[in-house]
Amino acid sequence: MTSRLVLAIGDLHIPDRAAAIPAKFRKLLAPGKIGQILCLGNLTDKETYDFLRSVAPDLQIVKGEFDVEAPNLPLSKVVTHGSLRIGFTHGHTIIPQGDSDSLLIAARQMDVDVLVWGGTHRFEAYELEGKLFVNPGTATGAISSGWWAEGEDPIPSFCLMDVQGSVLVLYVYQLRTDEKGVESVSVEKVTFRKELPAPPITDKAI
Numbered sequence: 001m002t003s004r005l006v007l008a009i010g011d012l013h014i015p016d017r018a019a020a021i022p023a024k025f026r027k028l029l030a031p032g033k034i035g036q037i038l039c040l041g042n043l044t045d046k047e048t049y050d051f052l053r054s055v056a057p058d059l060q061i062v063k064g065e066f067d068v069e070a071p072n073l074p075l076s077k078v079v080t081h082g083s084l085r086i087g088f089t090h091g092h093t094i095i096p097q098g099d100s101d102s103l104l105i106a107a108r109q110m111d112v113d114v115l116v117w118g119g120t121h122r123f124e125a126y127e128l129e130g131k132l133f134v135n136p137g138t139a140t141g142a143i144s145s146g147w148w149a150e151g152e153d154p155i156p157s158f159c160l161m162d163v164q165g166s167v168l169v170l171y172v173y174q175l176r177t178d179e180k181g182v183e184s185v186s187v188e189k190v191t192f193r194k195e196l197p198a199p200p201i202t203d204k205a206i
Helices: 023-028 046-055 100-110
Strands: 006-009 036-039 059-061 076-081 084-089 114-117 124-128 131-135 157-164 167-177 183-193
Touching (some): 023 167, 023 183, 036 076, 076 100, 084 100, 084 157, 100 114, 131 167
Parallel strands (some): 006 036, 084 114, 114 131
Antiparallel strands (some): 006 157, 157 167
């Protein structure tokens, strides 16, 4: 049976801002486990593109502001899993970038239940007006100005989504480094359930 786990990953910036996807992440992203990849852009090297295609041939990509060699990539896409419509975009076209009201407007325009966006290099997940908003962060820990405090480095992260009908279970993977420089992967789970319309009330004959 084909896996329908969906990987949300983005803001890789290899080799300009990061050397590679961390080894502990690459080990987790083994071929055969993931059915589809939603790449949020700034996939700036062919080796990483080939790696992601080896993880899941169904690789869906949208354009980031640094994808200058791929001018024909769309700015946004929509896929459907179960009864959920999932939209994804890099996020540099959302103004103000990362603004919750602007993201809600974009989700309404795309007519989606879930909106996945990037650009800030920081993981976020929250519900707003019955929709789920997810930012998987940067899978490489690539630096980004304006979204992290001075001296604070981005935490490498990605997300896996498991959709069953109207329920989405989000798994957030983050690579953390302790004071001794030892790396470990933490996993958190977020559950989202789409609100289904109530069935119509019918009069029953007595």
